[in-house]
Amino acid sequence: MILEKFSNWIVSFQINFVERIRLGRSMLGFMAVPVEFFYAVLSKFNLASPPKVKFNRYVIEYRKTNPVEQQSEQPIAIVTGANSGIGYTTSKALMLAGFHVIFACRNKDLATEAMDKIKKETNLETCEYMHLDLSSFESIHQFTTEFKSKYASLKLLVNNAGVMMCPYLKTKDGIEMQFGTNHVGHFILTNNLLDVLKRSSPARIVNVSSLAHLFADTTIEKIIERTTNPKKYNKIWNYGNSKIANIMFSTLLAKKLSGTGVVVNSLHPGSVNTGLTRYSSFDNNFLVRFIKSILLLSPTAGSLTTIKVATSSDLENVTGKYFARENETTALSFSQNIPACQELWDFTESLIQEHSA
Template sequence: MISLGSLANYIISSALYYCQGSPLLMLLFQVTCVAIEFLYSILSKFNFWTSPKAGIDQYVLDYKKMNNTLAEERFAIVTGANSGIGLETSKALALAGFHVIMACRNKKLAAEAISKLELETGLKTFEFIQLDLASFKSIDVFIDQYKKSYSKLHLLVNNAGLAFCPYSKTKDGIEMQFGTNHLGHFKLTNGLLDLIKASGRARIVVVSSLANYVGTFDKSLILEESRYNRIISYGISKLCNIMFANELARRLNGTGIAVNSLHPGSVNTNATKYLPDSLHGVIDVIKSLLLIGPIAGSLTSVKVALDPKLEGVTGKFFMNQEEATPLGEALDEQKCKDLWEFSEELIKKHST
């Protein structure tokens, strides 16, 4: 039987096929996407098929069944693990048997999150290492610290992100949403790649967004403050997440490392905290009525991280736990290569 997620993805990819190329039709497509997303969220709340918790339990069980013969300890890093989708993803990964490094910028919030997870799971396999993705220095320190303790990394979940903030810059002078969501993870992933390669079968999971459909890889929109728009810039950063994942998947082809990206759904988390205060009343109503909870919001991340059926699947984009079609630019190999080179140049130029 076709799942609700497959149906929603089919409608979105068909509409995208006909609308790409026309700015007016793309606007219509974006509105349609939001409507389908909210409808999907509402319908999925009725748990017609299975509850989100049962879904997570199934992924954990399937993973354990396939990997119960593995003698070595397996390591996972989850960025932005102290709240929302990252917190629930960390919990599922620990239940699946991973030692989970929670890469968070705020020590106190991370400690609170670990206490909560330890209490809920009875496990002591959570560890905090500080990471601020808006600082190249912090990323370097994190990589050094991780490498001093561990020689392997089996799973990297690039989950952290901020959305819709007013214009600001990272510590290294790069627009904040692109700098944190894409460039910080680009630098982190590349810095950890030798350990990931040393781990044999490994996965890299990149949490993008439906907002990739409002993005475009346009350097001037990234570099020029006067062209900043908080929604478009978030979309650009999330499109770049997918472009990076796809290019990395190509570069790692044949190594046994899978790289996939995903949209987690519209999830009731702290993600809207940078929107203007005047909008918070309306946003809170929308969040409680129309958005799914963080456990449901972690299902696609957990599936892409653990599902044995996805063994060997790489360079794909997922939504609603099913494969989906991202914006055409994410499938354009030359553009993905251009983004890679642009990212390397920016890091070089802005490193002191």
């Protein structure tokens, strides 16, 4: 864990330094991104504790502290975007740990293919597909209605799915796609499931954010403007806004759920070599794919923070925190500002009301 903690310390120092002297977040991003590549490359030489070993360790530790024979019923987990990338490896770990995993995905064929692959790899059948399109209010409500008709409990919700740096698009309900899918969709999904989560406590909510929140606007007014005005759209800044919204949602929801037995945390999974960069014009280039394999984490490595936050007994009472590289770390101070988090919550609710049929 030395490399992980050292890398987090560098980024934390950069955030504190830049915020203190007001250098600007463009400079902060410029400083922080090389640390990502530095960590990803060096972590590949960690022969003593490679990603697969850590992956297995988290699974074994969970099973030891939660013996199957002592459970009255199998715990249920929902993972959005479970069919690929870190969602896939997270789902695999949860199945091995003893969860029944709901693959909450938009594409049934891809989800079925992913589940068949996991079943062959694990000899487990403890997963199922349920359709969920986070860019559609109707789909989200249908998903939660169907889930509640089948299950009375929910131990874990992993809000993992997302869209990254796409051209200007709108959700089915008319909201800017990145903010609408990455934040608003998960906001509705989570709130719809809170009654089940509370009833199932202790339970956990894990929101997958990103280091890209460093590129977010840091006033609610700017976030609102960039979300609602197509002329202000910038695929990088809008993505950053959706990711800082994930953290701010976690910060405030943790306070709202205090005393309920439901904990909420957010995390940066790392710069991971997945299909999330599909909107990049260079992504199909062989040389770029080769460079990415060197400079970016594998999906297994990228899923480790999610798996730890979702399963570690050391974190069962930890809530409202932000993690990266398997450890609690620093996010932009704006993401921890409770009045700003409440303003974002209120804006999200008004946006939902405005775009509801």
